[in-house]
Amino acid sequence: MSSLVKEDLEKKLFKPLAQNLCEFIEIEVSVQDRYFLCVSVTKTDEVKITMVKHYRVGLDEKYEVTKRWSLSDLRMIDGKEADTDNPFFDLHFKKVYSLEAYSCASKYSFARTVSRLNHVYLKKDLHMVNFDSTYINDDSIWSSNNKDCLVLMRICFYAFNLVCLSLCPLPL
Numbered sequence: 289m290s291s292l293v294k295e296d297l298e299k300k301l302f303k304p305l306a307q308n309l310c311e312f313i314e315i316e317v318s319v320q321d322r323y324f325l326c327v328s329v330t331k332t333d334e335v336k337i338t339m340v341k342h343y344r345v346g347l348d349e350k351y352e353v354t355k356r357w358s359l360s361d362l363r364m365i366d367g368k369e370a371d372t373d374n375p376f377f378d379l380h381f382k383k384v385y386s387l388e389a390y391s392c393a394s395k396y397s398f399a400r401t402v403s404r405l406n407h408v409y410l411k412k413d414l415h416m417v418n419f420d421s422t423y424i425n426d427d428s429i430w431s432s433n434n435k436d437c438l439v440l441m442r443i444c445f446y447a448f449n450l451v452c453l454s455l456c457p458l459p460l
Contacts, residue, residue, distance in 0.1 A: 294312060324340045377389065
C-alpha cells in the first residue's frame with residue numbers, strides 16, 4: 289500500500305517539481321483528512337520537508353502541499369520521550385510544529401532519513417533530542433535498510449531475552 293502511495297506522490301507532486309521523494313510518513317492532523325510528511329531532494333541538492341494533504345475527488349487521488357520547509361531551516365527534531373513508545377514529535381523551525389506520526393516506527397524512519405540527508409547534503413549540526421540514538425545512527429549494530437523492521441527486531445530481541453531469563457531457575 290505504501291509503495292503505491294509513494295509512487296502516486298512522486299508522479300503527481302514531486303516529479304513535476306523535479307524533486308526526488310526520499311521518504312514519507314503518514315501523520316495525524318485531523319480525523320477526516322489524511323496527511324503525509326515527505327522528505328525530498330531537489331535537482332540543486334536542496335533537501336525539502338513537505339506536509340501534504342491527501343483527498344479524493346471522485347475516483348481521482350489529489351495531493352495538496354500545505355507546508356514546505358527547507359532542511360537548512362530545521363533547528364531541531366524533538367522526539368518527546370526516548371524511553372516510551374509514542375508517535376509524537378516536534379519540528380523546530382522558526383516556529384515549533386507538533387506532529388503525531390502514524391506509529392513510533394514511522395517517526396524513527398522519518399528521523400533517520402532526515403539525519404542521513406543532513407549528513408549527505410548539509411553536514412550541519414542538526415539536534416535530535418529525545419530519540420534513542422541506537423535507532424537513529426547508521427553506525428549502530430541495529431542499523432538496517434529495512435527501516436521500520438529495525439524497531440520490531442529490537443523489541444523481539446528484548447522479548448526473547450526476557451523469556452530466557454524467566455525460564456532460568458533462581459538459586460536458593
